Amino acid sequence: MSQQKYYITTPIYYPSGKWHLGTCYTTVICDALARFKRMQGYDVFYLTGTDEHGQKIDDVAKSVGVPVKEYIDKVVKELRELWGLLDISYDKFIRTTDDYHEKAVQKIFEKLYAQGDIYKDEYEGYYCKPCESFWTKSQLVDGKCPDCGREVSLMKEESYFFRLSKYQDRLIKLIEENPEFLQPKSRQNEMLNNFLRPGLQDISVSRTSFDWGVKVPFDPKHVVYVWIDALTNYITALGYGSDDTTLFEKYWPADLHMMGKEIVRFHSIIWPAILMALDIPLPKKVYGHGWLLLSGDKISKSKGNAVDPVILSERYGVDAVRYYLLREIPFGQDGSYSNRAFISRINSDLANDFGNLVSRSTAMCSQYFGGIVPERGEIEEVDKSLIDVCNGAYEKVAKAMDSLLVPEALEEIWKIIIRANKYIDETTPWLLAKDESKRARLQSVIYNLIEAIRMANVLVSPFLTKSYVEVFKKIGVTDEYLEGFGSLEFGTMRSGAKVEKGEALFKRIDIEKDVKELEAIAEKAEAEKNKKAEKKEDEKAENTVTFEEITIDDFAKINLRVGKVASAEKVEKADKLLKLGVDLGEGRIRTVVSGIAKWYAPDEMVGKEIILVANLKPCKLRGIMSEGMILCASDEDGNLAIVSPSKPMKAGSEVR
RNA sequence: CGCGGGAUGGAGCAGUCGGUAGCUCGUCGGGCUCAUAACCCGAAGGUCGUGAGGUUCAAGUCCCACUCCCGCAACCA
Numbered sequence: 001m002s003q004q005k006y007y008i009t010t011p012i013y014y015p016s017g018k019w020h021l022g023t024c025y026t027t028v029i030c031d032a033l034a035r036f037k038r039m040q041g042y043d044v045f046y047l048t049g050t051d052e053h054g055q056k057i058d059d060v061a062k063s064v065g066v067p068v069k070e071y072i073d074k075v076v077k078e079l080r081e082l083w084g085l086l087d088i089s090y091d092k093f094i095r096t097t098d099d100y101h102e103k104a105v106q107k108i109f110e111k112l113y114a115q116g117d118i119y120k121d122e123y124e125g126y127y128c129k130p131c132e133s134f135w136t137k138s139q140l141v142d143g144k145c146p147d148c149g150r151e152v153s154l155m156k157e158e159s160y161f162f163r164l165s166k167y168q169d170r171l172i173k174l175i176e177e178n179p180e181f182l183q184p185k186s187r188q189n190e191m192l193n194n195f196l197r198p199g200l201q202d203i204s205v206s207r208t209s210f211d212w213g214v215k216v217p218f219d220p221k222h223v224v225y226v227w228i229d230a231l232t233n234y235i236t237a238l239g240y241g242s243d244d245t246t247l248f249e250k251y252w253p254a255d256l257h258m259m260g261k262e263i264v265r266f267h268s269i270i271w272p273a274i275l276m277a278l279d280i281p282l283p284k285k286v287y288g289h290g291w292l293l294l295s296g297d298k299i300s301k302s303k304g305n306a307v308d309p310v311i312l313s314e315r316y317g318v319d320a321v322r323y324y325l326l327r328e329i330p331f332g333q334d335g336s337y338s339n340r341a342f343i344s345r346i347n348s349d350l351a352n353d354f355g356n357l358v359s360r361s362t363a364m365c366s367q368y369f370g371g372i373v374p375e376r377g378e379i380e381e382v383d384k385s386l387i388d389v390c391n392g393a394y395e396k397v398a399k400a401m402d403s404l405l406v407p408e409a410l411e412e413i414w415k416i417i418i419r420a421n422k423y424i425d426e427t428t429p430w431l432l433a434k435d436e437s438k439r440a441r442l443q444s445v446i447y448n449l450i451e452a453i454r455m456a457n458v459l460v461s462p463f464l465t466k467s468y469v470e471v472f473k474k475i476g477v478t479d480e481y482l483e484g485f486g487s488l489e490f491g492t493m494r495s496g497a498k499v500e501k502g503e504a505l506f507k508r509i510d511i512e513k514d515v516k517e518l519e520a521i522a523e524k525a526e527a528e529k530n531k532k533a534e535k536k537e538d539e540k541a542e543n544t545v546t547f548e549e550i551t552i553d554d555f556a557k558i559n560l561r562v563g564k565v566a567s568a569e570k571v572e573k574a575d576k577l578l579k580l581g582v583d584l585g586e587g588r589i590r591t592v593v594s595g596i597a598k599w600y601a602p603d604e605m606v607g608k609e610i611i612l613v614a615n616l617k618p619c620k621l622r623g624i625m626s627e628g629m630i631l632c633a634s635d636e637d638g639n640l641a642i643v644s645p646s647k648p649m650k651a652g653s654e655v656r
Numbered sequence: 657c658g659c660g661g662g663a664u665g666g667a668g669c670a671g672u673c674g675g676u677a678g679c680u681c682g683u684c685g686g687g688c689u690c691a692u693a694a695c696c697c698g699a700a701g702g703u704c705g706u707g708a709g710g711u712u713c714a715a716g717u718c719c720c721a722c723u724c725c726c727g728c729a730a731c732c733a
Contacts, residue, residue, distance in 0.1 A: 011733070020731040027733090122721070260733035330669080334661075334727085341668070344681065360691035367690075411679095425688070425696040433690090504692050542698055 006035050006042040007251040011259045012051040012094065012233050015075035016060050018600040019082050021325070021337060022260070022292050023436055024309045028260050028325045029289070029406060031088045036401050038089075041487050045251045047237050048083070049094035051230045053223070055210040057645045068212055072097065080272045080471050085313055086322065087465040094237040096214075096229055104241025105229055108159075108278065109205075113218070115523035117163050117277040118205060120219075122156065131440075136341050160206040160222060168200045174272060178626040180285060183404075187288045191268050203227060203270065209595050231271045235280065254283040254540065264288035287404060290334040311521060312342070316509065319464040320346045326463055327410045338398075339518045342508045353417050353454075354467075355505035360424065365499045368433050373497040374443035374474065383448055384428050387490045390455045391420045394488045410463060416456040420449060450475050451493050458483060467505055475499055559615035560631070560655035562645055563590070568605035580605060582612060582628065585652030593626035609644045611655055 010030050034046040052072050061071035098298050112118040133407065146299055150247060157190060174181060175188050175196070182188050206222040207213070213223035234257065235241075238248035257267055267286045275282050312321050324342050329335030329347065365371060379387070393416055400409035423445075432442040451477055461468035461483065472483060476497030481487055483583060567581035581589040592612065611631040631643040645653075 013733080018732095020733085022731075022733045025733065260732095262732065286668060289733080291727085319679095328668095336668090338668095341681095344668095347692095348681070356692055356694050358691095362693075364690050421695055422697095423688070428688080428690090430688090430690050506692080508692055508694080 001041045002332055005251050005255075006034075006037040006044045007238075007254045008037075008044065008046050008235045008256045009234055009254055009258065010334060011257075011263060012049040012096065013079065014051050014057070015055075015072055015079065016056055019079055019309070021309050021312075024082070024086060024321070025292050025325050026258060026260060026331065027083065027088055028086060028291065028322050031086075031090075032254075032322075032326055032406060032462050033258075033401065033404070035089055035465070036398075039462060040398070041485075043250075044091070045238075045247070046090045047092050047094060047234065048088070049092075049233060049237070050079065050096065051226070051233070052076070052095055052097045053213040053229055054226060055212065058210055058212040068337075069097070082309065086318055087179070089465075092237055094233050096233060100239075101233060101236045102214045104236040105214045105232055107241040108274075108281065109228060110217055112162065112274075112277055113160070115277070117166070118160050119163070120158065120395040121161050122158050157208045158222075159204045159208070160216065160219075162201050162205045162227065162270075162271065162274070163277075164273050165169045167276050167302075168196065170276060171200075171269055171272060172196045174282070174609060175268065181282070182264070183285060183287050187264050187268070193264065195265060195269060200269070206638075216258050222621070227266070227270050228274065231266065231274060234283070236273075240280075247342040248292055253281040255285065257283050257286045259286075259288060261288040261290060290329070290399045292329060292335055292337055315514075316343075316346060317466065317506070319467045320350065320506070323350060323410075323464060326406050328407070330407065339515045340511060343511050343514055347508055347511070348507065349414065350467075350506040351504070351508045353414065353421065354460075357417055357421050358453055358471055358474060359501070360506055361420075361446070361453055362499050362501045364429050364433075365446050365450060366501050368429070368442060369446065371476075371499045371501075373493070373495050373499060374447050375450075375495045376447040376491065377440045377444040380444075382423065383444070386419055386423045386448060386452055389416055390452050390490045391488075393455070394485060411541070413456055413459045413463075416452055416459075420456070423449065423452070426603065431535040447495060450497075450499065451490060454482065454493055455488055455490065455550055458485065458488060470502075470505060474502055474505075555656075558613060560651045561612050561614040562651060562653040562655060563610050563612040563614075563628075564608060564651045565605045565608045578605065581612070581631070582630075583651045584612065584614060585650065590627045592628045592630060594632075608642065609649065609651075611643050 008030055009145050010026050013019075030046060030048070034044050038044045050072075057072065058068055061068040064071060066074075080093065083093075096102075096105075109118065172192065175192060178581045179188065182191065205225050205228050206216055206219075207225050208221055208223070211223055213225070216222035216224060232240075234507055235248060235252060236256055238251055239245045240248045240252070242276060257271075259267060264286065267288075271286075305336040320342075324345050328341060328345055362371075365373060393412055396412040400406070400412060427445045429442055429445050433446065453471065456478055457468050457471045457475075457477075460471075473480075476499050477483060477493070478497075482493055487493070561584050563582040563584045565580050566583045569579050578594055580592045581596060582592050585588055590612075613629040614632070616627075616629050632641060645655075
């Protein structure tokens with residue numbers, strides 16, 4: 001029987017900033033799946049990597065003042081260290097700047113061009129630089145980027161297009177007829193209703209506006225855009241387009257592309273279309289998981305309450321982080337992170353249930369039998385239910401894993417642990433120990449306990465990559481066979497192993513104390529981040545001030561007026577905005593929306609004199625037309641004060 | 657009428673094709689003392705957001721209306 005293969009991928013990550021828990025979520029899930037499959041005997045290939053081209057990266061690197069490649073190398077190194085820390089067992093880490101990838105991308109591009117799936121045309125649109133996206137005129141909101149609200153600029157560029165529209169019918173058929181292809185199901189409807197059925201447009205697959213990317217071989221002023229550059233990593237990593245396609249032939253098609261829901265569209269529409277064009281088999285499954293949202297515990301003062309996976313791992317151990325991600329987040333749906341939930345999960349499942357079970361069992365084995373696992377004797381009625389749970393677990397766990405229901409898989413494993421804890425109470429070994437005539441029974445009980453722990457631990461090993469080693473050590477398992485799925489038949493372990501009690505597997509955490517400490521850490525990090533950002537801005541400002549002098553004429557363009565606040569109210573559904581009625585002595589009250597709600601209550605604004613930029617182009621904020629801007633001073637500590645004339649002045653007085 | 661998600665015992669969630677409302681944590685009571693103030697048993701606690709709405713023999717579950725919350729502003733997985 002030839003070995004079955006299993007090819008699993010994470011998306012390739014974009015190294016523009018710091019790594020966070022969400023990235024870890026995707027990667028840890030894939031890791032657990034990959035490890036589980038390996039233990040099942042599959043020949044697994046687990047791919048992850050980084051998507052390193054594009055203007056944004058170029059910009060970020062420039063803003064830091066470092067050559068792009070150098071900048072990326074640093075960030076990528078951090079990422080690989082993070083994966084090392086989290087025990088991610090990837091088989092390959094692809095970088096889109098890798099030589100073989102770039103060559104293969106060029107080949108693919110040429111091939112598609114040669115066969116007419118890529119053609120050259122012209123592209124006109126409004127470009128938002130920070131978002132790296134083009135918009136049509138109708139998509140703009142008040143002439144600004146619909147995504148971020150920032151300025152856009154009209155750009156016309158010549159571009160190569162991929163004939164996505166040509167594959168529309170095949171794609172619809174693919175999703176309708178293969179419900180397994182795109183999961184969970186809610187995503188199928190989303191794709192069909194929002195994109196496929198309304199009709200696909202050809203997509204632009206090259207850029208001339210920046211050059212940090214793979215050159216189009218026959219037209220080097222063009223750079224290959226993300227769709228073809230990034231998505232193809234899944235095949236180029238296997239050697240597609242190179243001289244050696246052994247891996248590609250062995251592992252393709254992918255068994256699972258795992259990703260967050262926001263990029264499902266690219267993987268379920270554009271990617272299959274590219275593969276169709278290349279006449280390559282399609283991946284078996286594309287799975288869009290939910291997001292990990294940050295919530296609660298008061299740290300979310302504003303927004304930047306990043307949860308740093310490194311800090312958590314260092315404080316509580318890698319397995320704690322892995323376990324939380326795998327266990328707490330309902331798969332396919334959004335989940336939320338909170339320090340409290342995290343710690344509480346660790347305490348109850350890892351410390352109380354699992355760790356303590358190991359402690360009490362090994363302690364008894366040491367105390368009663370000098371640490372040598374005793375012979376197993378007659379099976380009694382009580383033993384049977386423990387044995388049944390142990391023997392039935394593998395099948396249930398495997399089934400859950402096949403359906404990508406990782407939390408459920410862990411739940412099944414924990415049933416063994418919970419049953420074993422109960423078993424101790426039922427059999428009361430400490431009483432048996434007092435009665436010499438019950439010696440044989442005591443032996444059985446202790447054996448059963450250690451065996452149950454062994455079996456649970458075998459199943460736990462793809463998930464808790466550090467702890468399982470510890471547990472095997474504690475219960476004296478050294479035989480590799482006893483660590484594999486093949487040994488999941490109760491009674492497989494023989495007596496005689498040397499058990500050691502040792503230290504607690506997972507320490508209990510004081511929730512109140514640690515939640516406070518974590519908040520403090522987060523606040524400190526946040527403060528530092530802000531400081532840095534401001535410092536950078538200051539520096540920038542200092543540098544640019546001298547260059548960007550303005551003339552008195554420029555200043556004269558700005559019409560500043562004293563205004564009296566006639567009315568003030570909060571803008572609904574906006575925490576920062578106040579809607580003000582301002583009197584400029586014009587015989588009417590202007591409506592001005594200002595982002596000062598955090599610092600000023602509506603009541604205290606009424607009657608205040610303020611300075612207004614009176615000739616600012618009106619702009620819609622939260623659906624309200626704002627006719628002007630109030631001048632405020634702000635400092636690095638986040639204070640904000642409205643500027644007022646030092647003596648009462650008539651409304652409408654000019655300021656200069 | 658911007659889009660999407662949600663509203664179930666104190667908290668976080670399950671509840672598939674409509675048929676006696678479950679789980680984890682917490683609380684309270686008990687047990688036990690091998691163990692990491694852990695473990696085991698038991699109990700309390702829900703008119704399943706609102707509408708004395710509709711369909712039905714039967715609705716948390718389907719239909720309608722309404723209210724409220726949350727994300728879309730992020731470290732974009």
